[in-house]
Amino acid sequence: MPAAKKTSKTVAPPAPVKAATINDIARLAGVSKKTVSRIINRSPLVRQDTRERVEALMREVGYSPDPMARGLAFRRSFLIGMVYDNPTAQFIVNMQYGALDALRDSGFELVVHPCDSRSPGYIDGVRRFVQQQKLHGVMLVPRVSEDQALADMLGAIGCRYTRIAAVALDEPSRMVVTHDRDGAAEAADYLQSLGHRDLALITGPRSYRSAIERTDGFVGALVKRGIELPKARVVEAGYTFESGVAAAEKLLSGKRKPTAIFCGNDEMAAGVYRVALRAGINIPRQLSVVGYDDSPLASRLWPPLTSVRRDTRDTGRVAAAMLIQAEEGAGARPAASVRPHLIVRDSCQPPDS
Template sequence: MPGRKKPTMPPATPAKAATINDIARLSGVSKKTVSRIINQSPLVRKDTRERVEALMREVGYAPDPMARGLAFRKSFLIGMVYDNPTAQYIVDMQYGVLDALRESAFELVVHPCDTRSPGYIDGVRRFVQQQKLHGVILVPRASEDQALADMLDEIGCRYTRVASVALGSNSSQQVITHDRDGAAEAADYLLSLGHRDIALITGPSAYRSTYERTNGFVEALRRRGLELPPERICEAGYTFESGVAAAEKLLLGSKQRPTAIFTGNDEMAAGVYRVSMRAGIQIPRELSVVGYDDSPLASRLWPPLTSVRRQTRDTGRTAAAMLIQPEDAKTLSVASVRPHLIVRDSCQPPAN
């Protein structure tokens, strides 16, 4: 009607958020139409959809995933279960998952756990059932536990496992990161520079990624005729502090120090930098260092660290995208995210 004033509503505030009824009233459509637009139904005209979506953005309306789960008898929550000491890895993984969920109806909830605790699988079961999760992304080291995967199969919860190598056959979906190949590329690079006295700082032996990276590195050296002595291999814990302890053993505790060190992640490489600086060992003139992950830390160290980029954000994005596809969709059950070496300034040929 001409001259009729359009109803308005102030932006939503934490005290009084807009509801689906408000959206229906202000847009002049039914609540059912708004619901269809939220759930991306094709039964709504394009102009109506655009108008209602613009209004939802204007007032800051966001559908409650728990309430939608009750209405549709399914959850719009994706869980991420992890036990990993590297904070940056978990942050990057979450960013990737959120990238995939951004244009969907799903939200992310996280569940840190201690896989060494005897009751952790029961804790994950409670998390899944209490949140009524649509599915779960399992991050190393939790993803490597077949008993956890079997429990999720038992209760009928979908999951995607992120792992360095293909795991049990009854896993429905996997994202493989091929850690062995990344470590082999690091070994080939150090050999190409002329290094023959090389040391390795590994992650914890309980992690499958440690096994894959260690064997990938050692086997690549062996293929080129170099056998890595046991005293040049030092186990650490994927942390800065454990990298410091391992570097002290390798650089200060032996008569002849190596000319190059490969570490299982960038945090431990930073520990090597700390010990080298204190001991007056110049990187890269006297010691070449290669890390793994290519986390933001790698480019912030001085000199910038050569590191194997394992595409963590892409991995999280891929894992989430696989999980939110309809169960009957014809999608790949196994995806690959391949690492590659990023060369910076932390390596050069050995001085002598």
């Protein structure tokens, strides 16, 4: 009898495992979909024990919110913009690092927009940048942060923004104030305490509010101590190394030279070092020098430069964090502050008698 013919049976592949949804998370956790959404968006309106329980569940089932769907649901992107026009590269890099510190693990990303604030169409360019990227908010870095027309435009199109500036220029909830006047005054007090009375000042451009505040802070502190700074001892420069060289040549070419120079930033202070070296002027024995910013350059010069530290990275972190915090009660928040302080190194000593 012939053997029975075997029939092959097709085995169906296993059904794909369906990814968990926000509705699944809400059902499994026993909370509302709105609560899960608030936890995803880091709202402060959720109890800590509920937040921890739901986040643990999301990790357990491998749930990850779709950023595209998330953006569409809220009708905005999860992008923070940084708009700047600043000639000092290290300042911008540190500001970006600070912003990235604040945005880490938040679901937000940083996009940058360099611009030329002297260009007649730059505000329109910023508007296009904001609208094309559908930005959640914008950090305005000096010098563009000082432009009221730019802030007015952002307000008119409904874009959140924070402004970083030497003084308060807007509603407190939108400001990070760096108190440049106080930092410059501390530099003046320090040089006076060493016995310097024949001082000079290299300022940044008067179009920058930071330059005005640093100049007024330095000059004002000297006046309080009975020291008047002659106009010939104040030279305006451009916050660059080259402009610092040109300014130092004016101040150090005469017969009677200052015993100390305060510079509006470290780049210009490095220019003073260059001119002093060429002229055979010893720093600090014959000339004391103080900078501003306490950038990495300050500790790399020889002798290391005494400089006013403003924590640029922390400033960027605070400005970005303000944009992603919940808006509840934002109008009642005071302006954020980042206070400067003097870092004393080896570039200063009492004047050579």
